[in-house]
Amino acid sequence: MTTDDGTDGTDGTDGTVPGDGTESAEPGAPAEPQEQERSHRPVSVFLVDDHALFRAGAKAELQSISDEVHVVGEAGSVGEAVAGITRVRPQVVLLDVHMPDGGGAEVLRRLRGELPDVVFLALSVSDAAEDVIAVIRAGARGYVTKTISSAELVKAIVRVADGDAVFSPRLAGFVLDAFAERPGAEPISDPELDQLTPRERDVLRLLARGYAYKEIASELFISVKTVETHVSSVLRKTQLSNRYELSRWATDRRLV
Incomplete structure (x- = not known):
């Protein structure tokens, strides 16, 4: 049934009642939070x-x-x-x-x-x-x-x-x-680290701390040539290419 003003008797233009949460937003109104999230x-x-x-x-x-x-x-x-x-x-x-x-x-x-x-x-x-x-x-x-x-x-x-x-x-x-490193925790192996010998780890640790080859040799009571041999071996085993990469690799494994 229509009223005198020509409407169909409802309060909304699309069959919804104002206040029931289904009315359209006013032009220019901000989007609802869920619309913003999407x-x-x-x-x-x-x-x-x-x-x-x-x-x-x-x-x-x-x-x-x-x-x-x-x-x-x-x-x-x-x-x-x-x-x-x-x-x-x-x-x-x-x-x-x-x-x-x-x-x-x-x-x-x-x-x-x-x-x-x-x-x-x-x-x-x-x-x-x-x-x-x-x-x-x-x-x-x-x-x-x-x-x-x-x-x-x-x-x-x-x-x-x-x-x-x-x-x-x-x-x-x-x-x-x-x-x-909790007390009593079972040690976890690192395949890449495990392939290094104890001496190679010693050399790598000092290298990552910024020691020069001569200083490493003096610290470990070995020759500079032996230091170079150990560094070459570590580079080969880790497939890294330079001292910077070795230092970062050692730091990641908490050797420093």
């Missing part, structure tokens, strides 16, 4: 995993359940990852730990110094302590296993992008044991 730029993500099927599934799943992340690239090998991440410069890299040509730690070794703003989150089937410690020491900001739910993975990505460290519950203890 307009935030999603976290850009780069996937690194040697299984193409997993990458395809992870990409589809992540982008279907949330607008908080956006996959901007992917790679199946260390070489592809280094090239792609350097080109795209994502906010977060989801990084597989084990790959045929070196794995996550190798990707981190090549990129950490060049791209300090890129955050790496390890995503692996492995929950072995040595894998966790190796990749965290290499520079990853967190480590989660592939048993994680899609929703929790999105949360983990957003958190590391915001500066938090994220670990699957059981894995956090490994990191505490390795870096806090």
Whole structure:
């Protein structure tokens, strides 16, 4: 039924009643908080995993359940990852730990110094302590296993992008044991560090502290030539190329 003024008898022009929360915003009115949140730029993500099927599934799943992340690239090998991440410069890299040509730690070794703003989150089937410690020491900001739910993975990505460290519950203890050096904690092995002899570690420790070769020789009661031999051996074993990289590598492993 219409009224004398030509309306249909309701208070709203679209069948809604003012005050019930469904009326349209006035022109020029600020967006509702939830609309502002949805307009935030999603976290850009780069996937690194040697299984193409997993990458395809992870990409589809992540982008279907949330607008908080956006996959901007992917790679199946260390070489592809280094090239792609350097080109795209994502906010977060989801990084597989084990790959045929070196794995996550190798990707981190090549990129950490060049791209300090890129955050790496390890995503692996492995929950072995040595894998966790190796990749965290290499520079990853967190480590989660592939048993994680899609929703929790999105949360983990957003958190590391915001500066938090994220670990699957059981894995956090490994990191505490390795870096806090709690009394009675079982030592965690580092495959890269374990390959050095005690004398090579001594030389590396002094080198990272800024000692010259002659000073190292004097401190350890060995010849300068022997120091040079040890440094060459350490460079070969760690696949590093200069003293600066060795110093940073030693500092990361708390040898200094």
